[in-house]
Amino acid sequence: LSYQDMIDSLQERARGIYRYLEQNLDEESFSQLNVPGDMQGGEYHAMKEMLEDTKSAASVRYLYTAKRTDTGEYIYLVDGLPAENEDFRNVGDPIEPEIIPDIERAYRNEVVLPEQIKDTSWGNIFISYFPIHTGIGEGEVIGVVGIEFDAEHQYRTFRWLSMATPAIIAICCVAAGIVAAFLFKRISNPAYRDMANTDLLTGLNNRNSFNVTLNNLE
Secondary structure, three states: OHHHHHHHHHHHHHHHHHHHHHHHOOHHHHHHOOOHHHHHOHHHHHHHHHHHHHHHHOOOOEEEEEEEOOOOOEEEEEEOOOOOOOOOOOOOOEOOOOOHHHHHHHHOOOOEOOOOOEEEOOEEEEEEEEEEEOOOOOOOEEEEEEEEEEOHHHHHHHHHHHHHHHHHHHHHHHHHHHHHHHHHHHHHOOOOOOOOOEOOOOOOEOHHHHHHHHHHHO
16 A cells, blocks of 8 residues: 555656646647757757756656657657766657657557656656647647656665565564463463462362372472
C-alpha cells in the first residue's frame, strides 16, 4: 500500500505537468523544429525556456519533447536540460532504441505511466510519456513529452519496507506463539497447577514430588 501510494503520487505529479504543457506548448514548433540549425529560431528558445522553467518549478529530473518525422524516425526536439549538460540532446538527435516502444505508445494516443520505479544504471527513476495534440487534446498527436522524476528516495523507502516487513512479521509470529503456548496451558489447566507433583485435593506435594526432592538432595 505504501509503495502504491508513492507510485500514485508520482503519476499525479506527471499528469499535472502534462496538463500545463499541453495547454502552453506551441503546436507550430513540432512541425518547424527538425534539425540542429533550427535551434537558433525563436520557437526553439521559447519552448526551451518553458521547459526549463517547468523543470525547475516542478523538481523534474529530465523533461523533453520528441516527435516522429515524415520518414518514421523518432527524434528529440527541445531538451529541458542546460546545453552544457552531458546528457543534453539537440534538435534532430535520434531517440534511443530502448525508449522508442514507449514513444510509439504515446503516439497511439496512450498515456504511458509506469507501475513501478525503474532501477537503472543512472539511478532510480520514474519515466512517463504523454501525447501532445493539436487543439489542446482534441486533435491528432503531433509529438510526445517525456517526464522523468528522480525517485531515489521513494525506492529506498520501498526497499526498506520490503526488508523490514518480513522481519516484523517473523517477530510477531514468535511473540504470538509464546502467548498462544502460555494461554493454552492456562486454558487446559485452569488451576495452573503441576498435576504430576501436586495432590489435587489438598494442594500439597505428592509422593512423586517427595521422591524428586530426595533425589535432588542426594
